[in-house]
Amino acid sequence: MIKYIPQAWLNYHRKSTVGWSIHNIILDFTGGLLSFSQLILDAARSGNVAEAFGNPVKLGLGLVSIAFDLLFMLQHYILYTDRYDPQNVEALLRRQDTPEYGSTDGSDRISV
Numbered sequence: 001m002i003k004y005i006p007q008a009w010l011n012y013h014r015k016s017t018v019g020w021s022i023h024n025i026i027l028d029f030t031g032g033l034l035s036f037s038q039l040i041l042d043a044a045r046s047g048n049v050a051e052a053f054g055n056p057v058k059l060g061l062g063l064v065s066i067a068f069d070l071l072f073m074l075q076h077y078i079l080y081t082d083r084y085d086p087q088n089v090e091a092l093l094r095r096q097d098t099p100e101y102g103s104t105d106g107s108d109r110i111s112v
Contacts (some may be wrong), residue, residue: 004068008075015075025072032065 011017039059043052053059 001064001068004064008071010074011075011080016080016082017072022073022076025069025076028065029069029073032062032069036062036066061094 007020036056039052039055039062041048
């Protein structure tokens with residue numbers, strides 16, 4: 001949870017998911033789903049439902065991972081669909097087809 005909470009808060013605060021890859025979240029979601037599925041299949045194979053809860057650390061990690069990954073996918077695909085950096089003013093100007101009034105690196109500076 002140490003790695004998930006700060007990222008979720010940052011995404012919420014910025015109202016954007018710019019700067020990180022959704023592909024890693026999808027892979028993490030797949031791993032959590034497969035881990036949880038393995039516990040269910042082991043319990044079904046043994047005929048003992050309590051065996052699914054026999055490894056609480058694996059069960060907890062899988063469920064927490066799945067929950068946060070679903071939150072990140074919700075943020076990325078539904079809540080914050082604008083794919084621009086809110087801190088990058090030049091990108092915002094290009095999006096609005098507004099003429100630029102100077103570059104940030106000073107390349108348009110005129111020397112006299």
